[in-house]
Amino acid sequence: MLGLLILLGGCDDAPSVGGRTPTLPPPSAVAPSSPPPTPIPTLPPAPARPTPAAPGRVSGSICYPGDKNPPIVLYLENTATGALIEQEIPPYRPRYILDVPPGEYIAYALTVGTEVAGVYSEAVPCGLEAACTDHRPRPFQVKSGKTTAKIDLCDWYNSPGRIASDPDAAADAVMVTTVQKMNVFAGPGLRYGSVGFVPPLTSAPALRRNKDGSWLKIPYPRGDGAAWIYAPLTQLAGPLEDLREAAEPALPLPAKLSPAKDQFMPTAWSASGNEAIVHFKGVFKDTEGRPVNGFSVLADNGTWSVVSHPSGPSRWYPDQRTGQWDIILTNPTDAAGWWTLTVVTYDCPHFDDGFDAQCKHMTRLSENHLVKIVYPDETVINADWICQRDCNKGVYINPYWPKP
Known part of the structure; x- marks a missing residue:
């Protein structure tokens, strides 16, 4: 029994070699390595999107030559791209403020309907004096986040709807x-x-x-x-x-005006000066040169209008010459600027009881025609008209026609 126990116990001891117990290599702690993974390529970072430049601001005044500015459209034109920025300027508001992209601009404005042009020109910072003869648009810079002030559209000396070109440009022809x-x-x-x-x-x-x-x-x-x-x-x-003078062609037969849409057309117009008043005046005649009575002229500057007494004598103006009309304004400096003249019939009721120069009831018989009051040299405008048809249908023409 004892021998058996010894035999079983001896089975637990490892054999020795030269008195030393051999050691086995430790099992590997790392599993066999696999092939390295293919690296995923990394894309470069997307470029940062540029931030749009902040707009700049433009401010100024509309120095319309009248008591109040009429409806006006303001234009800022980018000189590099030609892009237009529009802003409606309502009546009675002569100042404006507008946010626009940075860049170089010119500024001008057109009145609604008549398209009279006002410009921020070289003559504006010059003071618009007699020596300031350069009416070309003056470019100005608008910077991001900054205000460009005093862009005042005060030069209304250009023709309607036009901006002055280079005054030094030579004309090849008339x-x-x-x-x-x-x-x-x-x-x-x-x-x-x-x-x-x-x-x-x-x-x-x-x-x-x-x-x-x-x-x-x-x-x-x-x-x-x-x-x-x-x-x-x-x-x-x-x-x-x-220019060479041309020989006058032979008159057609019969020598009469061709039918036209407008009953009245302008003939010879002229301007002269009077420091005390603005005077619109003229004569109506028919195609045979005879005076025409009973028609009026409406003068309108966009903010104020007045109609003339019908041409010829009446109960209220018995000494008025046949065919003659006129309008007199006693504030010549305030009346400077562009006006339209239009032939009309005076349609306000009860003319026999009195004449109202502010009458708003009328029938237009001609196109609107532009004239310019320049104080003090051109404040008297003589505007004659010719009547092409229905010349005997004016107001009161029969009861007040002068006896031959």
Whole structure:
């Protein structure tokens, strides 16, 4: 029994070699390594999106030459891109503030309807004095987060709807530019008859002139390819004296005006000075040169309007000359600027009881025609009109027509 126990106990001892017990290598603690994973490529960081520059601010005044500014549209034009930014300026609000992208701009404004142009020009910082003759737009810079102030549109000395170009540019020819819708004629005079009209703000080269230069021949797409226009109602650029004089064409038969849409058309207009008043005046005549009574003229500057007493004598103005009309304003400095003149009929009721110069009931018989009051040199405007039809249908014409 004892021998068996010894035998079993000996089985637990490892054999020795030379008195030393051999040691086995420890089992590996790390599993066999696998192939390294393929690295995932990393993309470069996306570039930061540029932050738009903060807008700048433009402020200034609309120095309209009148008591109050009419409805006006302000334009800021980027000189690099030509992009336009528009802002409506309501009546009675002469100041503006506008946020725009940074850049270089020019500023101008147009009155609604008549399109009279006001500009922030080189003449504005000059003081708009007589020596300030450069009416070109003055560029200005708008910087991010900054205010560009005193961009005042005070130069209203340009033609309606136009901005002054380089005054040093040489003219290769005489250019005619209309400032309003104008009839053109078959010859140098109303007696030749109208062949059509030219829209406002249209330019064309002058081909010939009549003897005194009051009528100019221009290209026209009807008839024989040319027509005549009355020069004093246009803007001219170039040496008029270099134009060759044209022989007057033969009068058509019969020598009457062609039918036209408008009952009245302007004829010879002129301007002179009077420091004390603004005086609009003129005479109505028919195509045979006879005075026409009973019609009025509406003068309107966009903020204020007045209508003339019907032409000729009446109970209220028995000494008025036949065919004559006039309007007198006693505030010549306040009345400076652009006006429209339009022939109308006075339709306010109870004319026999009195005349109302602020009458708003009227029928328009002509296009609006622009004139400019320049104090003190051009404050008297003589505007004659010719009646083409229905000349005997004016107000009170029968009861007050002077006896022969």
